[in-house]
Amino acid sequence: MYQEVLQTESVAAKKTHISVKGLNVQIGSQHILKDINIDIPDKKVTSIIGPSGCGKTTLLKTFNRLLDTSSDVKITGKVLVDGENIYDPGIEVTRIRKKMGLLSQRPCPLPMSIYDNVAYGPRIHGTRKKAVLDELVERQLRATGLWEEVKDRLNASANRLSIGQQQRLCLARGLAVSPEIILGDESTSALDPVSTHIIENLFIKLKEKYSIVLVTHILRQAARISDYIIFVYMGKVIEAGPAEQVLQDPQEELTKQYVKGYIT
Amino acid sequence: MKRRKFEELFFKGLMLLATIIISGSLFLIVGTIFYKGAPYMNLDMITKTPGGGFYIGKEGGILNAIIGSLYIAGGATVLGLAISIPVAIFINMYINGKTFLVNTLRMAYDVLFGIPSIVYGAFGFLIMVCFGLRASLLGGIIAVTLLVIPILVRTLDEVIRTVPSELGDATLSLGATRWETAKVILRQIRPGIFTAILLSFGRAIGDVASVLFTAGFSDNIPTSLHEPAASLPLAIFFQLSSPVAEVQGRGYASALVLTVIVLIITILSEICIRKFYKQKA
Amino acid sequence: MNYEQSTIEMYRLRLFKDRVFSKVMLVCTLVSVSVVLLIGIGLYLHSVPVLHKLSWGTLITSSIWKPMKGLFGFYPFIMGTLWVTAISIIIALPLCILTAVYITEYAPSRIKKILSPFVNLLSGIPPVIFGVWGVLFIIPLIQSHIAPHFVDFSTGYSVLAGGIVLAVMIFPLIVSIITEVLRTIPQDLRDASSSLGATKWETTKKVVLRKALPGIIAALVLAISRAFGETIAVLMVCGNNAVVPHSVFDPGYPLPALIANNYGDMMSIPLYDSALMFAALLLFIIILLFNIISRVILARLERKLAA
Numbered sequence: 001m002y003q004e005v006l007q008t009e010s011v012a013a014k015k016t017h018i019s020v021k022g023l024n025v026q027i028g029s030q031h032i033l034k035d036i037n038i039d040i041p042d043k044k045v046t047s048i049i050g051p052s053g054c055g056k057t058t059l060l061k062t063f064n065r066l067l068d069t070s071s072d073v074k075i076t077g078k079v080l081v082d083g084e085n086i087y088d089p090g091i092e093v094t095r096i097r098k099k100m101g102l103l104s105q106r107p108c109p110l111p112m113s114i115y116d117n118v119a120y121g122p123r124i125h126g127t128r129k130k131a132v133l134d135e136l137v138e139r140q141l142r143a144t145g146l147w148e149e150v151k152d153r154l155n156a157s158a159n160r161l162s163i164g165q166q167q168r169l170c171l172a173r174g175l176a177v178s179p180e181i182i183l184g185d186e187s188t189s190a191l192d193p194v195s196t197h198i199i200e201n202l203f204i205k206l207k208e209k210y211s212i213v214l215v216t217h218i219l220r221q222a223a224r225i226s227d228y229i230i231f232v233y234m235g236k237v238i239e240a241g242p243a244e245q246v247l248q249d250p251q252e253e254l255t256k257q258y259v260k261g262y263i264t
Numbered sequence: 265m266k267r268r269k270f271e272e273l274f275f276k277g278l279m280l281l282a283t284i285i286i287s288g289s290l291f292l293i294v295g296t297i298f299y300k301g302a303p304y305m306n307l308d309m310i311t312k313t314p315g316g317g318f319y320i321g322k323e324g325g326i327l328n329a330i331i332g333s334l335y336i337a338g339g340a341t342v343l344g345l346a347i348s349i350p351v352a353i354f355i356n357m358y359i360n361g362k363t364f365l366v367n368t369l370r371m372a373y374d375v376l377f378g379i380p381s382i383v384y385g386a387f388g389f390l391i392m393v394c395f396g397l398r399a400s401l402l403g404g405i406i407a408v409t410l411l412v413i414p415i416l417v418r419t420l421d422e423v424i425r426t427v428p429s430e431l432g433d434a435t436l437s438l439g440a441t442r443w444e445t446a447k448v449i450l451r452q453i454r455p456g457i458f459t460a461i462l463l464s465f466g467r468a469i470g471d472v473a474s475v476l477f478t479a480g481f482s483d484n485i486p487t488s489l490h491e492p493a494a495s496l497p498l499a500i501f502f503q504l505s506s507p508v509a510e511v512q513g514r515g516y517a518s519a520l521v522l523t524v525i526v527l528i529i530t531i532l533s534e535i536c537i538r539k540f541y542k543q544k545a
Numbered sequence: 546m547n548y549e550q551s552t553i554e555m556y557r558l559r560l561f562k563d564r565v566f567s568k569v570m571l572v573c574t575l576v577s578v579s580v581v582l583l584i585g586i587g588l589y590l591h592s593v594p595v596l597h598k599l600s601w602g603t604l605i606t607s608s609i610w611k612p613m614k615g616l617f618g619f620y621p622f623i624m625g626t627l628w629v630t631a632i633s634i635i636i637a638l639p640l641c642i643l644t645a646v647y648i649t650e651y652a653p654s655r656i657k658k659i660l661s662p663f664v665n666l667l668s669g670i671p672p673v674i675f676g677v678w679g680v681l682f683i684i685p686l687i688q689s690h691i692a693p694h695f696v697d698f699s700t701g702y703s704v705l706a707g708g709i710v711l712a713v714m715i716f717p718l719i720v721s722i723i724t725e726v727l728r729t730i731p732q733d734l735r736d737a738s739s740s741l742g743a744t745k746w747e748t749t750k751k752v753v754l755r756k757a758l759p760g761i762i763a764a765l766v767l768a769i770s771r772a773f774g775e776t777i778a779v780l781m782v783c784g785n786n787a788v789v790p791h792s793v794f795d796p797g798y799p800l801p802a803l804i805a806n807n808y809g810d811m812m813s814i815p816l817y818d819s820a821l822m823f824a825a826l827l828l829f830i831i832i833l834l835f836n837i838i839s840r841v842i843l844a845r846l847e848r849k850l851a852a
Contacts, residue, residue, distance in 0.1 A: 064740055066736055066739060066740060069735070069736070069739065071653070071654050072654075092265070094265075094268075094742040094743065094744055095742070097739060097740055097741070097742045098741070098742035100740065101740065101741075102736070102737070102740035104733055104736065104737065106733060108731065108733040108734050108736075108737050110734065110737065110738065110751075110752050111734075111752065111755050111756040112755070120738070120741060120743075120751070121741040121742065121743075124741065124742065124743050124747055124751075125742060157849070170737065173737075173741065174740070174741065177741055177742060183740075268744055268746075268747065269744070271744075271746060272744045272745060272746040272747075275643075275746050275750075276651065276746070278643055279643045279644070279646060279647035279651060280647065281643075282639070282640045282641075282643035282644045282647065283643070283644045283647045283648070283652075283660070285640060286640060286641070286644050286664060286667075286716050286720065287660065287663055287664065289667070289713050289716065290663065290664070290666060290667045292678070292682070293667075293670065293674065293675070293678045293713070294670075296678050296681055296682055297674060297677065297678065300681065347573045347576070347577055348577075350566075350569060350570040350573040350574070351570065351573050351574045351577055353570060354567075354570035354571065354573070354574050355574070358567055358570060358571075369574065369578060371836075371840065372578045372581055373577075373578070374836065375581055375832075375833060375836050376577075376578075376580060376581060378767070378770035378771075378774075378832055378835075378836055379584070379774070379829065379832060380770075380771075380773065380774020380775065380776065380801060380828060380832070381774065381776065382774060382776045382801045382804055382805060382825065382828070383584065383588075383774065383825050383828055383829050384584075386588065386804065386821070386822060386825040387583075387584045387587055387588065387825075390587045390588070390591060390822075391587075410580060413577050413580075417577070441559050441560060441562070441563035442563055442567065443559075443562055443563040443566045443567070444559070444563075446566075466669045469671070470669075470670070470671020470672065470673065470674075471671070471672070472671075472672065472673055472776060472777040472805075473776040473777060473801065473805060476805055476808060477808055497671060497672075497673040497777065500673050500677070501673060501777070501781075504677065504680075515677075516677070519673070519674055519677050522671055522673070522674065523670065523671075523674055526669045526670060526671055527666065527669065527670075529669060530665065530666050530668070530669030531666070533669075534662045534665060534666075
């Protein structure tokens with residue numbers, strides 16, 4: 001695992017999946033995100049780190065336009081996904097959201113059975129045939145390592161699972177709509193160490209097929225699994241670069257102070 | 265995709281329609297009462313008791329009913345509070361370990377809450393017959409108290425449950441007795457208590473079925489508990505049943521008086537609820 | 546006394562107060578809870594005379610209502626109550642769910658702040674006012690504008706009028722409960738559904754309302770209880786005709802109206818008072834059963850949906 005962090009691939013040479021240009025977000029009277037310009041690389045794990053309340057989650061929510069649901073939000077700037085600005089007035093929001101899977105901090109299984117949870121997304125987007133759904137559900141449950149544990153009780157309520165299992169279920173649910181990007185908002189902070197370990201390994205495996213953006217306040221986790229790190233402080237991007245470089249040899253003063261605890 | 269969008273728009277339209285219908289009915293009702301009642305509204309109505317022949321068109325007002333209702337609702341609320349506050353405290357502080365008991369008690373009060381006021385009226389009548397009481401202020405107060413107790417207990421119970429257990433724990437660990445802790449908690453929920461009072465008073469003053477058998481009716485303001493008492497809802501009802509147009513009009517004016525009183529109470533209790541939740545936030 | 550002695554004295558006094566008050570509270574609780582039993586027993590005892598004359602079965606299923614001859618068939622009144630309640634729920638429930646959803650999920654925050662208390666204002670209006678409004682507004686509406694499309698003649702005094710008036714009366718109750726329930730559903734759940742690409746309505750329909758189902762049923766139960774027992778508003782618009790309604794335009798005579806209307810004659814006709822007490826007992830039993838059954842259903846539902 002440590003080996004992967006040491007890889008110092010230059011990001012510019014790989015494809016960029018999300019490109020943020022001049023993003024400013026205001027909620028009510030507070031200017032939360034100030035002039036953000038970053039690139040999220042394709043098929044890598046990118047972690048957004050920084051102290052609490054500095055806009056990390058807000059930044060993540062702009063990627064799948066979940067911020068639209070909050071009241072009193074003003075957004076200027078562009079967020080380009082595969083070259084397409086998702087804040088264009090003509091854009092179909094549900095299509096954008098389908099491209100991104102969100103894993104929130106506390107697992108929130110939908111109030112239905114395990115099977116229905118995973119099948120929820122595909123059903124909404126038009127898949128009805130039972131055979132197709134069956135295969136889809138099994139595939140995603142296997143991908144998140146849940147299949148063996150739940151295959152005999154697919155019709156049981158999802159609330160019966162343990163928290164670690166629920167979070168994996170949410171991941172399977174998100175994967176079922178064939179996204180391209182996975183967003184994680186402190187997705188392991190409510191879990192015990194064993195479940196955390198399982199989910200972290202899943203992220204590492206999944207980056208073969210998906211781009212992964214994680215928000216975390218645990219520096220060790222960022223070190224364990226990230227290829228690329230973005231440090232956000234008070235709504236501004238202070239530093240961004242390959243993980244090993246930002247953590248071991250930060251350029252900015254603020255970054256140095258934040259990761260101080262980790263380095264020593 | 266088009267179908268999904270259409271479905272969304274369709275239901276959004278339905279929702280808007282439903283909301284307009286429901287909020288529109290408030291306007292309609294209050295508006296109709298004002299429209300019909302305002303022409304007959306004058307100072308005499310609220311300052312005089314009915315003169316002879318009031319019900320066939322002669323002079324007077326409904327002061328008897330106004331005061332009567334205030335007495336009944338006031339008496340019932342005071343009596344109800346005296347019983348409900350101990351009950352609410354008892355459930356939440358003294359026996360809150362024994363879940364089965366607490367749940368059964370709460371269910372019992374929920375059942376009491378659901379019993380219609382006419383059953384309370386009939387039961388109140390039975391009590392009066394049992395004790396040899398005649399239709400009177402006392403009878404009315406008893407019946408309405410029975411009606412109001414479940415409302416108070418339920419509201420107070422909910423309010424006490426919002427107090428975080430840390431408050432009680434902190435007080436108890438200072439060596440206070442349960443009763444002293446209860447006093448602290450009661451102070452904490454003062455606006456909530458006020459809300460409960462307003463809610464029950466509003467219900468008490470407007471209810472007909474419970475006073476129908478028990479309070480009687482009189483053209484005079486009751487001077488003792490054993491005299492029959494008029495109530496606003498009954499006064500409205502009698503006036504409206506009269507064949508004389510003038511009297512019917514006065515019935516609408518009486519309805520106007522009752523509506524205004526109740527609206528004031530409801531608005532006050534809304535403000536109280538806001539204050540209570542702001543205090544907690 | 547020195548300090549220790551006075552503290553001990555005070556301690557004993559405090560403990561004494563505590564014990565006294567806890568006894569007082571116990572008594573208050575016992576007395577008020579026992580009202581349930583007392584009502585049931587009291588009403589039953591006073592119904593015994595009429596039960597001696599006619600059996601339970603006859604009383605409930607017979608339609609013959611001739612108090613002078615001592616014949617009391619409650620069937621029309623029971624049906625009248627059921628008709629009026631059913632109509633009010635059919636009208637109120639969909640409207641209220643839609644409104645509650647609008648208030649919590651769709652309304653802009655400015656409108657939300659006004660709407661909620663506004664709907665609550667309706668809840669304070671006394672039933673008799675609704676009755677007045679019913680007579681002034683609904684009766685003519687039915688007589689002149691609605692009924693002519695369906696039947697030859699209607700005075701407007703009908704179970705439909707009763708149902709409409711009742712529905713408006715229970716609007717604020719249902720809306721406020723469902724709004725509360727919807728408000729407690731965590732935003733995370735909605736976000737999760739949105740993130741999968743669902744539209745707002747799909748999220749509401751498939752996730753939010755599903756999670757709120759126990760709460761909605763609880764609101765329904767409360768509303769039905771209230772509708773069953775409402776007396777004066779229905780009395781003023783129902784027609785008070787002791788026949789079994791066969792269409793919504795027929796008059797009806799719900800149980801509470803029966804009791805309230807004949808209270809005056811009660812003492813002068815033999816067995817009449819006992820019969821009316823029996824009517825009250827019927828109401829009491831129906832509501833009691835209803836409460837218990839709905840609790841059982843709710844508990845089972847909650848066990849199925851939750852962990």
